[in-house]
Amino acid sequence: MIFIAILIGCILGAILGLNAPIISYTYSSYLAIAIIAALDSVFGGIASVIKKNFDLKIFISGFFGNAILAILLTILGQKLNVDIYLAAIVVFVWRMFMNLGTIRRYYVEKWSDIIKEKTSKKDTKTQTEDKVEK
């Protein structure tokens, strides 16, 4: 369900994005950092759904808060001539990997459970067949 929604969102976004007008080059660096923040939020959202502690308020406030803070840091960095946005990118990417790790662990465990169940079922089946033959 969640993955279908994500897929539909991605496809719609790509279709609209391909027809959207380009933005001015001045603001492209801000958009880039906002994209990284949004990517982080999406991964965080999926991870929290898996952990079953998803909170809508926290998710939305995190999305907007992170993006706005990152953009403000970028502007400040340009004024101070320090590339502060690099710090924001490092934090976002680090969190992305953490969340990806959570998602990965969950699915690997799920699949290994399923495989275990299947093999155990097969074992019981063969045992019952043996009994019938006897």
Place this chain on the structure above:
Amino acid sequence: MTNKKVISIILGIMCFALTLGICVQVKTIKNTNSTISQNQEANELRDEILRYKERYDNRFKELEEAEKELEKEREEATKNNSELEQAQQTITKGNKITGMTEVTGPGVIITLTDGKGISTSTLNPSQLIVHDLDVLSVVNELINAGAEAISINEQRWVLTTAISCRGNTIDINGERIGAPFVIKAIGLPEYLAGLERVGGYLEYMKEDGVGVNLEKSNSITIPKYSGVIKFQYLQNVEE
């Protein structure tokens, strides 16, 4: 279940915004065709130039609109007033001469292209290329033949125009211009076509291997000067 629905809708919207942003960003970067270099300073300088260019383009559009408005205002103000109308005519005439308006008329189009062959001269191997001095000489001959308006690659030749060398391009009116050079001139086509005479500069360039093409035309449109002519030190002599 409703909770799950809300979650999936919110995540879907988020992904929509995300992919939209990525697409727009990729398109923007592609459009500015900036190559990312390892040197940070070069990157910053390139960014600066792109930003200034954008600002310049915006200002230029604003200027064009303001000029149109000025024209309209002038026309409205000079209605039903013969004296002012005369002044208006003088302004229009002056603008035509100084290059502040688009003009059209008969004339010639000269196209100069870099030579394709192998340079036969060992003394001066760069003679195959159209140089700033070549363009300057052609323009000079055109003026000598009575050209009333001249443009080089859509850059109007005005009072303050300088033609100078900028590496493999030529600087005209502060704009970089590369080969091939299309020189348009308005005047009596028969006189202007006299540039092709034996012993003329075009003949000399042809001998060097530069591609020269002269074409007569009955209607040539020459654009107006895109800059501003500004005089600071010039004053009228009081009598």
